[in-house]
Amino acid sequence: MFDTVRLQTIVNSLNLIDCQDIENLKEFTYVNQKTGELCTKITGKTSKLPFIQYNSCSGRLEVELSIPKLLYGENVTLLNQDDIQTFFALLEDELYRIFGKRIEKETWQVKRLDVCWNFAVGDKVKDYLKQIALMKINRLIKVVYQDGESVVFHDKNNQKRIMFYDKERECIQRKCQSDLIERANGLLRLEIRLPLREITNYAKERRAVDILRKGYFIYATAKILPIEFTSSNEISYEWVTTHGINKAEMTIGFQTLKNEFGENGIKSLYSSSTLHNRKKLIKEMEQDVLVPELLFIDYSSL
Template sequence: MNQAKEQWKVKRLDISYNFKVDNVGTYMSEINKMIISKRTKITYNENETVIFKNKSSSICFYDKEKECINKKEQQKVIEQAKGVLRLEIRPAIYHLREYSHNRKAVDLITKSFFTYMIEKFKINDFLKFQNKSDDSEILKALYVMKVADIEKVLGFKMLVEIIGEKTLVEKCYYKDGTFRNRKELIDEYNKNIYQNGNKQKQLYIPLD
C-alpha cells in the first residue's frame, strides 16, 4: 500500500532562488570576494561557481546560463537561463529536524521553510555587503543633500543591517512618520548616488 503523502519523510532538500541580473559575472566576482565565518570557500571556473561550505551544509552561487551551456542544454533553455544568478542552499539533516522533528515533506516543502532557511543562513545580511557605501559616494551626496540628512541615512542603514527592518518596525523603535521619512531619505540618497547607473542592483530575497 502506498504511504500517504502526509507521512512522507525528507532525506535531502535543496533550497534555491533565481536572481535576474544584468551581468552575472560581475555579481559572481563580488560574491567571490566575500567570506562567511566558519565556512570554506571554493571557486570553480573563474567565478562561474562559488561555494561556501562546512561539514554538514553548503551555500552555492552560480551562473545558470553557463551551467546550461556546459550541460549542452537546448538553446531555448540556455536563453531562458541568461542573466540568472542561481542560489542553492543544501541544509544539514539537523536543519530539517529543527523545523520538522519527523522531517515530514508536508512541513518542509513549503514557503515557510524556505523563509526559515534564508533567515537561518542570513542570506540577505550576507548580500547587503555588496553595495556598501564608500567615501566617494558620500562625497557625491554632499553636493545635493544636507549633512544632517546623510547622517540619518547612514545611521538608519546601519541599524537595518544590524537589527533588521522588520524588528525596527515591530519593536516600534521609530514612529510611523519618522520611519517613512528615513525610507524617503534613502530613496533620495540612492537616486543621487546611483543616478549614473554605475552601481549594481542590490541582491535581496523578499520574504513577505
C-alpha cells in the first residue's frame, strides 16, 4: 500500500550533534527573519533512517524513509494494515535509541506519502506500459522514460506524481539480489504521490495515524483506477516474441509501404502470392494484437 513517507513533529531540545549513531551530519545556520533568532538546521541519517532533519528554533523533527524497506529490507513486498502498527513501533524504538526520547505516533504529521501497488501482469509489462504511454490525464504532464520502461504523469510543480514502471527492471538496475529480481518479474508498479493540498483534503490535520490506513490508499488510487484500455492495431511486444523479429519487421515494413503508397500503389511492388501472404500476416497480427486487461484493485481483499 505505502512506500516512502516523510513525517514531521515537534520535539523540544534535541541534540543531533552529540549523537554518535547519526552519520553525515550537516549544519546550516541562518537568522529567522521574523524573530531575529539565530537558528540551526541539522540533517543526517542512521542505518535505518536515511533522512533526519531537525530545526533548533521551531523544534521540528522530520524523518523520511521507505516503510517496507524498514520492515523487510526491500520495497517489492506490499504492506498490510498490521505492518503499519509494526512500523510505528520500530520508528519509536529507533528514535528512542538515538535521542533517548519517546515520540508518540499520534504526534506525527504526514508531509509526503507514496502510495504503491504491484499489478502481476506476467510477460505483458511492456505492453501495458506501451498503452499507458498513450494515455492522457487532465492537468498533468506526461513523460516517458528509458524507451518506455517508465511513464510519469506530474503537475507543473512536480508535487503530484503518478508513475508506472517495470519493477523487475528497476531491481536489475539497482543490482538487487537475484531472488528479489525474480519476485519482481512480471510486476507493473504503480506509485502515486499526492500534493499536500489533496492530503489535507482527506485529513485536515494530516495525522499519520489517520492517513497510513486503507482509506487513504483507496482515496489516492481511485483517482486513477480503474484503467480500461482501448483496441490498438500496433504490434505488441508479446506479438513480436511469439511470432519472431523477422515477421515483425516484415509486417511493419508492409504497413509502412501501404500507408505511404496506398492499396493500389503496393500492387506493383509485390507478386500476387507475396501480397496475399503479407495481407494474411497483417490480418493475423490484428487478430492477435494485445488489448491489455482492465487495471484495477480489489479493495475488498486488503
